[in-house]
Amino acid sequence: MIIRTAAVLLVGICLVGGVRADDDPRRWLDEMNRAFAELSYDGIFSYYAGQELATLRIVHMVVDGEQRERLVHMNGAPRQIIRRGEELICMVEPGDALLALRDTIPAGPFAGAFVRSYNRLSDYYGLSFFGEDRVADRAAVRLAVTPRDAHRYGYRLWLDRETRLLLRSELIDVNGERLEIFQFNQIRLGDQVDPAALEPDDRDGALISHLTLAAKTAENVAEQDIRWEAGWLPEGFALLAADVREAPGSKRPVTRMMFSDGLAAFSVFVEDQPEPDAGSMESRDGATVAVAHRLAAPVGGASVGGASVGDSAAAAPLVTVVGEIPPPTAVEIARSIRATGGR
Helix, strand or coil: CHHHHHHHHHHHHHHHCCCCCCCCHHHHHHHHHHHHHHCCEEEEEEEEECCEEEEEEEEEEEECCEEEEEEEECCCCCEEEEEECCEEEEEECCCCHHHHHHHHCCCCCHHHHCCCCHHHCCCCEEEEEEEEEEECCEEEEEEEEEECCCCCCEEEEEEECCCCCEEEEEEECCCCCEEEEEEEEEEEEHHHCCHHHHCCCCCCCCEEEEEECCCCCCCCCCHHHCCEEECCCCCCCEEEEEEEEECCCCCCEEEEEEEECCCCEEEEEEECCCCCCCCCEEEEECCEEEEEEECCCCCCCCEECCEECCCCCCCCCEEEEEECCCHHHHHHHHHHEEECCCC
């Protein structure tokens, strides 16, 4: 009788709470991704990364089948970004660098700029529930995204129990240090959202720029045009795209290679002829690490990347790894970069 009573109580707890014993956390993630795109919401959220803390207001609705959004920066430079389908309207102060960074505006919901693409979660992460909490005065269910090795970061997610909207997320390192935090402080959902909140506030002297938003895809180049490769990558990471471009402020060619495991991503830049004073370095700002490493110079002024090199300074290409991976992993990747065909 006691065992039966305990079993009934356990089932009752599972049903009263936000998670059933047989719930699949991946299904919750799928519903979370749909919630950002399909729900109406008007909220104020904080975003902490590195040494920066930003507060923003986001309004999102689907009107007659069209995505409508408004994003307002509530500290720092006054900014408003309004989306009507594929049309963007940016309202900024004169001299604001945002217009020069138009390619950083996400093609999907604006919230995509502050949360991860958890829909591409790979087999190199475990996913599990770990209790319940409250965020922005709403009941939330917590999910843990746990890396299976030390070469990627982990994530903690707080999903609205009723709608599955992401209310809070944390990116954490192997020591449990929080490197990035996204959190709604207050939010209205569904019928509580006023369509008038999608309209911009008038600001005297603001520059208004109209842009057409198109989905951006990285351009691949022919494999034979890429003269560099990674000799080592963490398991699960693969080359997504590569190109050759000119270094900012110079005509020197730079090879860029982008890698991802589906969730984490990093880029590798190789300069065949870097500035003579460019040297090795390592830095981290929040979750983003940057590692520069000089490769060993070839012997005897050999040709590197199609360019003749004569002295030891010019003969040492510079590799820079930038991305959201642990610093030791970035260092190991940088040191493994080699000319294609080199074994």
